[in-house]
Amino acid sequence: MxxxxxxxxxxxxxxxxxxxxxxxxxxxxxxxxxxxxxxxxxxxxxxxxxxxxxxxxxxxxxxxxxxxxxxxxxxxxxxxxxxxxxxxxxxxxxxxxxxxxxxxxxxxxxxxxxxxxxxxxxxxxxxxxxxxxxxxxxxxxxxxxxxxxxxxxxxxxxxxxxxxxxxxxxxxxxxxxxxxxxxxxxxxxxxxxxxxxxxxxxxxxxxxxxxxxxxxxxxxASYPLQLFAVKTNHTYKVLNELRNYKDTESCFAFGDSIHVTFKTPTDEKTISKYLSDKGDTDLTVEKIEPTIEDSFIQMLKN
Amino acid sequence: MRTLIFLLEKEFRQMMRNKQLMSLLIIAPLIQLILLPLAANYSVKNINIAIVDNDHSTISQRMIHKITASGNFRLTGYANNYNDALKMVEEDKADLILQIPANFEKNLVRENHNQVYLAINAIEGTKANLGGGYLASILRDFNENIRVNWVNPGTNNTPQVVVASTNWYNPYMNYHLYIVPAILVSLITSISAMQSAFNIVQEKESGTIEQINVSPIRKHIFITGKLIPFLVLGIFLFTLGLLAGWLFYGIVPVGKLYVLYISLVVYLFTMLGLGLLISTYSNSHQQALSLSFFFINIFNIMSGTFNSVDSMPGWAKTLVSVFPPSHFIRITRMVMLKGSSLADISGHLAAIFLIGLILNTWAVLNYHKTA
Structure with missing residues (x-):
């Protein structure tokens, strides 16, 4: 050593x-x-x-x-x-x-x-x-x-x-x-x-x-949840709406997108629907692999 | 040894590169040494005197004439009464009031005795003191003259003891001869103690000391490397100061130069130890400046630069005896004015060395490479 x-x-x-x-x-x-x-x-x-x-x-x-x-x-x-x-x-x-x-x-x-x-x-x-x-x-x-x-x-x-x-x-x-x-x-x-x-x-x-x-x-690899990335032109508004969503575990701005995880397994469509109901249509939601930074933020939170 | 030489090379290189500091270190002391003795002069001249002459007699006129003729006094004006004269003092036109009572001459002749009244503005202590003293001696002299003129010499012949005095080692009481060595010492004091402290604190502030501390360099080598350049600088400045004293005030040391320089090296060892000690207790320039300013101020005021240590109260004398500059000022005066030998000054030299040994040991013990 x-x-x-x-x-x-x-x-x-x-x-x-x-x-x-x-x-x-x-x-x-x-x-x-x-x-x-x-x-x-x-x-x-x-x-x-x-x-x-x-x-x-x-x-x-x-x-x-x-x-x-x-x-x-x-x-x-x-x-x-x-x-x-x-x-x-x-x-x-x-x-x-x-x-x-x-x-x-x-x-x-x-x-x-x-x-x-x-x-x-x-x-x-x-x-x-x-x-x-x-x-x-x-x-x-x-x-x-x-x-x-x-x-x-x-x-x-x-x-x-x-x-x-x-x-x-x-x-x-x-x-x-x-x-x-x-x-x-x-x-x-x-x-x-x-x-x-x-x-x-x-x-x-x-x-x-x-x-x-x-x-x-x-x-x-130890990241415990499925991570979604939401891209929109109205980051701040969407960020707040996602934070108010009942099932959201964590949600934060990450570069030009929003990284979000949920307490129960879900898919892109459910999220898109929730957001479009709120009036946000011009956005994309996709599943992504967590980066090392996501892992650290996750660990620091706990 | 190779490391020490390299450290020294680095220190001198850095010193020379700091052109502003270097020129300041050389020019500033020279200017002070040339200006201060000219300004700091104890022979008081131009004392403004206001006279209230209530007698207007020949005697009072003669007395006033004698006072103004002495050269120390400047007659600001005659006042009609004491209150007018006091007003002149209040307006700062006069420092002294001499009041001559009415019938001064008449009573003097009749009763062989009379009084004048002297009022002194004591806001400027030295001026008032010396002015009062001068005037008193002029009046005493005047008194003697009257006695000689008036009293029949044959009948009243009181035996008198006359004290004749000579000023040894400084026969003409040349103030420059007394003050230049002291100012030279106080300049060396400030530069050696302050600059060495600042230099080490600089390494702390810039973080370079961290790099030195994680190296195998021994702390005594590092410290020696820090102190030697300032020892050299101190010797250089002292020499420059001696030359300036000779050029501008014609002061040539009566004693041997080597005695002076041996004492200087011992003194620098002590004062650099103080600087080192200050640096071990300071983490920034500001702290080092405040600490060294505190010491140097006390040193300059109490070590006998301007006032005599012997006339201080007992406790102050004891305190001053642990101030290295008080001993070094004595040494420089003894060697420069009196020509004292190494044996004559050995007591003071030993005192400086002892204080230096304590300061340096303390500083080295307090210098840690590890927090």
Whole structure:
């Protein structure tokens, strides 16, 4: 096991706020493990405990068999951490930042260049530019390079693509896939569902607890009800009408359509009829496969 | 060691890149050092005096003439009575009222004794105090003259003790000689303690400290790497200040320069320790600024820059003895004015070092890589 967390609890404000409440999970070597959950679910606290920046109140955690308390020095030598906010030196250039982080880990850029080559080549044209002057996507690529330069066995990425355009996000995940191929274990949190499905396994967190851990496919398959998508030009009106329908289990706007489930099995015609009785005729109703986001919303609701 | 060198390289690079801060750090102290001694002058001039002369005699005229001739006073005007003169004080035209009673000369001749009345506007304490003092000494002098002129020298020969005094180490009581070293110290104090605190807090605010903390870098290496650049900056600014003192005020240290610089290094060690300590208790610039401002303000006012520590009450003296600047101000004055040797200042130097040792140990213990 590359990461093993058992019964970790962390409280703030003298025990009144449970940031993390008795969490356990394990991550295997070469796995991309995703942490998903709303803000305040305890994801960042978990990252900080695993990177030895925060001490847990109770429980044990190990990274590559190093205990986060006893072997903290080994962990600091052997893992890469990318915090949620950009935290490189904005007044140093791209190259200087990379050089700096290589040096404090007692290595050189040349020594591990093969690890960062694919990423660094993309930002190399700007190597003399100050890090603070880079675009959001560039900054994240540089931060990833800096986190990788000492050849860590585990990478901790706390929302690495938040605030980054979709093209850069895709490029970033392509790189993570390449790192995975090199057997680097990655623990990553993300608010984006299209990124979540790229993980090998996911943990859904809420209020300091893990609701479920599974592969994206299984999480999707575990959706308990038949899901319908209603498309209309009067989303708000139809949304309210569906919510007032006696048999509705859940109903929410999802992109340009409405996702709705019912307590008892039903079909498209019944729904269409109900809505057309209300005066909504210009709409389509169809059965759909749930996305991972539907599954999460379903789980968070319960 | 390689890490430390690289840390230093990074710090200096960042420092040099912050052009605005760098020029401010160099120019601002110089301007203060040049301006402050000129403005902060204790010899009070231009005290406005209003005179109520109810006698209009030769003696009273001679007295008034003597007062205005001293150069410290400016005669704002004669008033007919005390109330008119008070009005001049209220309108801020006069600082002092001298009232000469009617029949001043006559009574003086007849009774060999008389009184004048002095009223002082004490809103500006220093001016009032010194003005009153000046005037009193002028009147005493005037008194002596009358005695010599009027009393027959042969019959009333009272023996007198005359005190003759010399001002050692600053024979002409040159105020600049006294104030320039102190201002130099207070500038070094602010820059070393504040800038080192801000620099570390900056790393906290930008989040870079997180990256440093998850690295194997040792905390004493990191701290040393933070303090050395400010040690260098402090030495550089002190040198610049000495040069400015020489160029603008012609002040050349009487003592050995190496004594001054050894003390400076010890002092910077202490003040950087204070900055470091402040940074461990602050999470933002605002907190660091408020904390350091609190200390530096007290230091500058209480450490004997402008007023003498010896004239403070006992409890204040004890308190001031733990303020590093009070010792360093003494050292700079002793070395620059008196030419004291390392042995002469060893007591003060040891005190600074001891305080520095406590501050630095405290700061290092309080600096955590883990929350």
């Amino acid at each position: 590359m990461i093993s967390v058992s019964h970790i609890t962390k409280t703030y404000n003298k025990g009144t706020i449970h940031a993390i409440n008795d969490i356990s999970f394990e991550v295997e070597k070469g796995e991309i493990f995703g942490l998903i959950g709303p803000d305040g679910a305890g994801k960042t606290s978990l990252f900080r405990i695993l990177t030895t920046l925060l001490l847990a109140d109770s429980g044990e955690a190990k990274v590559n068999d190093w205990d986060v308390v006893k072997d903290y020095k080994k962990i600091r030598n052997g893992v890469g951490y990318m915090p949620g906010r950009f935290s490189l030196y904005q007044d140093l250039s791209v190259e200087e930042n990379l050089n700096f982080f290589a040096t404090i880990f007692d290595t050189t850029i040349e020594e591990n260049y093969h690890l960062i080559k694919d990423i660094y080549e993309q930002i190399e044209p700007f190597k003399d530019r100050r890090a603070g002057k880079l675009s959001g996507g560039m900054k994240q690529k540089l931060a990833l390079c800096c986190a990788l330069i000492h050849k860590p066995v585990v990478l901790f990425l706390d929302e690495p693509t938040t605030g980054v355009d979709s093209v850069s996000r895709k490029e970033f995940w392509d790189m993570l896939m390449k790192l995975k191929a090199q057997e680097i274990t990655i623990l990553v949190s993300t608010p984006y569902m299209d990124e979540a499905v790229l993980c090998d396994r996911l943990a859904l967190m809420q209020e300091g607890k893990i609701l479920t851990i599974d592969t994206p496919e299984k999480i999707r």
